Amino acid sequence: MIISDVVVGLQHGDEGKGKVTYDLLKNNPYHYSIRYNGGPNAGHTIYIDSNTQIVLHQIPIGILLEKPSIIGTGCVIDINKLEEEIIYLENKGFKHVRENLLISHNAHIIQSVHIQIDKAKNNVGTTGCGIGPCYVDKYDRKGVRVLDKLELFKQLHLTVISVPEYFSLLNNYHFQILFEGAQGFSIDIDWGDYPFCTSSSCVSGAVSNCGIPASTIRNVYGCCKLYDTYVGSKIFQPDNDPYLEQLGIIGKESGATTGRKRQCNWLNLVDLKKSIIVNGCTHIIFNKCDIFQQIKMNKLLNSSDESLSYTYEPKHLKSFEFKDFELFKKYIIGQLSNISLTNTFISFQFSSSPYKI
Ligand code: IMP
Ligand code: MG
Numbered sequence: 001m002i003i004s005d006v007v008v009g010l011q012h013g014d015e016g017k018g019k020v021t022y023d024l025l026k027n028n029p030y031h032y033s034i035r036y037n038g039g040p041n042a043g044h045t046i047y048i049d050s051n052t053q054i055v056l057h058q059i060p061i062g063i064l065l066e067k068p069s070i071i072g073t074g075c076v077i078d079i080n081k082l083e084e085e086i087i088y089l090e091n092k093g094f095k096h097v098r099e100n101l102l103i104s105h106n107a108h109i110i111q112s113v114h115i116q117i118d119k120a121k122n123n124v125g126t127t128g129c130g131i132g133p134c135y136v137d138k139y140d141r142k143g144v145r146v147l148d149k150l151e152l153f154k155q156l157h158l159t160v161i162s163v164p165e166y167f168s169l170l171n172n173y174h175f176q177i178l179f180e181g182a183q184g185f186s187i188d189i190d191w192g193d194y195p196f197c198t199s200s201s202c203v204s205g206a207v208s209n210c211g212i213p214a215s216t217i218r219n220v221y222g223c224c225k226l227y228d229t230y231v232g233s234k235i236f237q238p239d240n241d242p243y244l245e246q247l248g249i250i251g252k253e254s255g256a257t258t259g260r261k262r263q264c265n266w267l268n269l270v271d272l273k274k275s276i277i278v279n280g281c282t283h284i285i286f287n288k289c290d291i292f293q294q295i296k297m298n299k300l301l302n303s304s305d306e307s308l309s310y311t312y313e314p315k316h317l318k319s320f321e322f323k324d325f326e327l328f329k330k331y332i333i334g335q336l337s338n339i340s341l342t343n344t345f346i347s348f349q350f351s352s353s354p355y356k357i
Pocket of ligand 2: 013045256
């Protein structure tokens, strides 16, 4: 029997999924960690402790906790960068990286030509990792898959598996899997602001592309920030808003993969609501509350032309609970429970389905 939980991004990526995934894996009895979409375009930053920062691009976060970790079928793999990432982790002292890393046999491989095409024609401001052209070849049925390059994976001492067969062979056991989404709903290939999006499916249901049925999903942890950020070629940050400029600086909003400056905007409730619904979130986690608190102006966007401003100078997140929780409740969601607060994030659990809005 398999139970799956999924961590998804509800905005444009960079919502703190890495941190949430790491915390969930650390504090719950998950047996497997699986990435189900995207490739080296992702940059998941994790602080193991206050001094140790780890940035992962392709390898699932479970590897940091010595859990078997799978790069799933919906992903695209850059083998050279994968090797670099393995060596980076080994040099940082992480053990059994190669033993614990399993690769899905039918994931697709990014080739150098994909990177060249991506860099040559980059109208949407991609990460230049060859993601789009690789998915183009996949859907054009002329891609190269892991099973075509088994020798390369063998040289790296990595195990290639067929996910459904792997779990079927172990079917007397009870497994809990944590799926780690990359990117986010607002840059999803179907639900994002096309064409300013990535090329993979970033929603929770896409875990079934890995060969694990969607019916195994128990919890969907939707991650977002109390403000929004976006990296790419469209204009996202309004001009002349010093508060947004400040958010970018205090929040250190620059890309973990490309180092580009992220554009900032206020949290868009309309988009967030849609994202919560389509992903079927059971939980929602607002990250970077500590950053948001340092800004003297706070706004929420309720539609493209209406914004709700509220000003406060909370001394502690408790004041956030009382003032802003009501705003979120009013505009987004019905029933919430299990509110928990820390210095940096707030998490809620939906006690009734967010579909009933
Ligand atoms: P691509 O995924 O490299 O094709 O880039 C397409 C768009 O998605 C660009 O606007 C990228 O900046 C954005 N993007 C891709 N991956 C991430 C991510 O992990 N975080 C934030 N933005 C991303
Ligand atoms: Mg990131």
